[in-house]
Amino acid sequence: MPTVEEMKKEPYFQWFEITPYEFFCEEFSAGIPTWALGRRFFDGKDVPPENRFHLPEIRTPLLMGIFGSAFCATLSHYYREIRPLLRTITGFQTIDQLVSVRDDDLSKVHPIDPAIIPNFAYQMYGKLPKSTPASILDGEYIQLMDAGMSNNLPIYPLLRPGRNVDILVAFDASADIKTDNWLSVADGYARQRGIKGWPVGIGWPKPEETPEQARKELIEAQAATAAEAEQKVEEAQAKQKDLREAASKQDAAKPTQLDEKSKFKPGNEKAGELGYCTVWVGTTEERSTDSPPITKPVTDDTSWQLMEPNAGLTLIYLPLLSNKKVPGVSPGTSDFLSTWNFVYTPDQIDSVVKLAKANYDEGRDQIKATVRAVYERKKQLREQAETQRRLDSYTAMAKKGEESLLHHGDQFS
Incomplete structure (x- = not known):
C-alpha cells in the first residue's frame, strides 16, 4: 500500500470550472479570464508570442469537444465501464484480478489523448496553496477532458467557498444510477472538504449496509477542520488501491433481467429509498463528531425543515427512471439507451424526452413548494x-444625541 507521501507525488485529477467569464480551479484557488484560455503563462504572467500578436481565444467547437470528451478517460475507467458486460465470460474473476493488480498502470494510460492547452499555473512556485501538486507547477501544459469520468454529477464547483448556493437541482441520467451512486460520491467529497450546510449522508441507500454501518462511516469521515479534511482526502486516496482490489474479489454473479429493471424503478420512499424527486436540506449548525446526523429526505410531514433559520443547502434530485406513463422506454432495458450507442432515431429521442417530462411531472409540485419555502426562509432572514x-x-x-446633550448641558445645569 502506498504511503501518503507517495500518493502526493502521484498525478491525479483536478476539477476546473469554466464560465463565459472565468476558467478556475478551486484546488489552486487560481484562475484566468476565459478569453485568456489557450495563452501561455510563466510564473502567473502572460507570455506574449514572438510576433507580439496573440491568437484569438479558443473556439467553441474545441470547447464543446472538451466538454464531451469522456472517451479520453483512462484504461482503468474503460475497464470499469465494460466490467458488467464481462461477467458472463468464463473465468471472469481471474481476469478481473489480473486487471485490478495493474490498475495503477491503467489509470495513467489514455487511449485517446485529451485536449492539451497551456498551463496558467506553470512555474508559480510559492504562489499557490500547498495542496497544489508539483506536476502542475512543473508542467507547461495541462490536459482537459470531460469531468463525467470522475463524477456524472458535476456539482463540485458549486460547493466551493464563495458560491453561496441555496438550491441545487440535479438531473441524473447516468447509465447505472443506483450502483454507480454518483450522488453518494458527491456526498463523500463534501464531507471530506468539510463543506458547511451540505446534507450529510445522501445518496441511493445501499441494501447491504445497516444504519449502524452508515453512521460509523459518517463518524470516520467527519472533518472538524480544514487540515483534518485534507488529511482525510489523502488517506482516502492512499487506500483507493486496496479498496479496488478487495472489490474485484467479490462475487461477480450475472445480474438477472429483473435486477436490471429494478435498478431503474422508483423506490419505496417511505422505506427510505429514492423516487422520481427527492429533496434533502442540510444544516449550518455545528455538528458533533460523536454523533453526526444522517440527513433524511424531506417529506410532506418534514417540509418545515426548509424554513428553519439554520437550514443549509437544499438539494433536489431527479434521476431518470422508468415510468408507467411512458411504456416501452426504460434506461435499464432499452438497448438504444446504452452507453455505447451513438445513433438515435427521432422516435427514440422523442420517447426519452417524454420519459424525462413524465418524471419531472411527478415531482413538479414538490420542486415548486421547495423553491417557495427556501425563498420565504431567505426573505424572513433578510x-x-x-x-x-x-x-x-x-x-x-x-x-449620539444623548452624548451631545450631556456635552452642552441643559436648562437646569
Whole structure:
C-alpha cells in the first residue's frame, strides 16, 4: 500500500470550472479570464508570442469537444465501464484480478489523448496553496477532458467557498444510477472538504449496509477542520488501491433481467429509498463528531425543515427512471439507451424526452413548494436582518444625541 507521501507525488485529477467569464480551479484557488484560455503563462504572467500578436481565444467547437470528451478517460475507467458486460465470460474473476493488480498502470494510460492547452499555473512556485501538486507547477501544459469520468454529477464547483448556493437541482441520467451512486460520491467529497450546510449522508441507500454501518462511516469521515479534511482526502486516496482490489474479489454473479429493471424503478420512499424527486436540506449548525446526523429526505410531514433559520443547502434530485406513463422506454432495458450507442432515431429521442417530462411531472409540485419555502426562509432572514440594522441605527443615533446633550448641558445645569 502506498504511503501518503507517495500518493502526493502521484498525478491525479483536478476539477476546473469554466464560465463565459472565468476558467478556475478551486484546488489552486487560481484562475484566468476565459478569453485568456489557450495563452501561455510563466510564473502567473502572460507570455506574449514572438510576433507580439496573440491568437484569438479558443473556439467553441474545441470547447464543446472538451466538454464531451469522456472517451479520453483512462484504461482503468474503460475497464470499469465494460466490467458488467464481462461477467458472463468464463473465468471472469481471474481476469478481473489480473486487471485490478495493474490498475495503477491503467489509470495513467489514455487511449485517446485529451485536449492539451497551456498551463496558467506553470512555474508559480510559492504562489499557490500547498495542496497544489508539483506536476502542475512543473508542467507547461495541462490536459482537459470531460469531468463525467470522475463524477456524472458535476456539482463540485458549486460547493466551493464563495458560491453561496441555496438550491441545487440535479438531473441524473447516468447509465447505472443506483450502483454507480454518483450522488453518494458527491456526498463523500463534501464531507471530506468539510463543506458547511451540505446534507450529510445522501445518496441511493445501499441494501447491504445497516444504519449502524452508515453512521460509523459518517463518524470516520467527519472533518472538524480544514487540515483534518485534507488529511482525510489523502488517506482516502492512499487506500483507493486496496479498496479496488478487495472489490474485484467479490462475487461477480450475472445480474438477472429483473435486477436490471429494478435498478431503474422508483423506490419505496417511505422505506427510505429514492423516487422520481427527492429533496434533502442540510444544516449550518455545528455538528458533533460523536454523533453526526444522517440527513433524511424531506417529506410532506418534514417540509418545515426548509424554513428553519439554520437550514443549509437544499438539494433536489431527479434521476431518470422508468415510468408507467411512458411504456416501452426504460434506461435499464432499452438497448438504444446504452452507453455505447451513438445513433438515435427521432422516435427514440422523442420517447426519452417524454420519459424525462413524465418524471419531472411527478415531482413538479414538490420542486415548486421547495423553491417557495427556501425563498420565504431567505426573505424572513433578510427582513429580520433589516429590522436589526434599523434598530442598531436608531440606538446609535439615540446614543449620539444623548452624548451631545450631556456635552452642552441643559436648562437646569
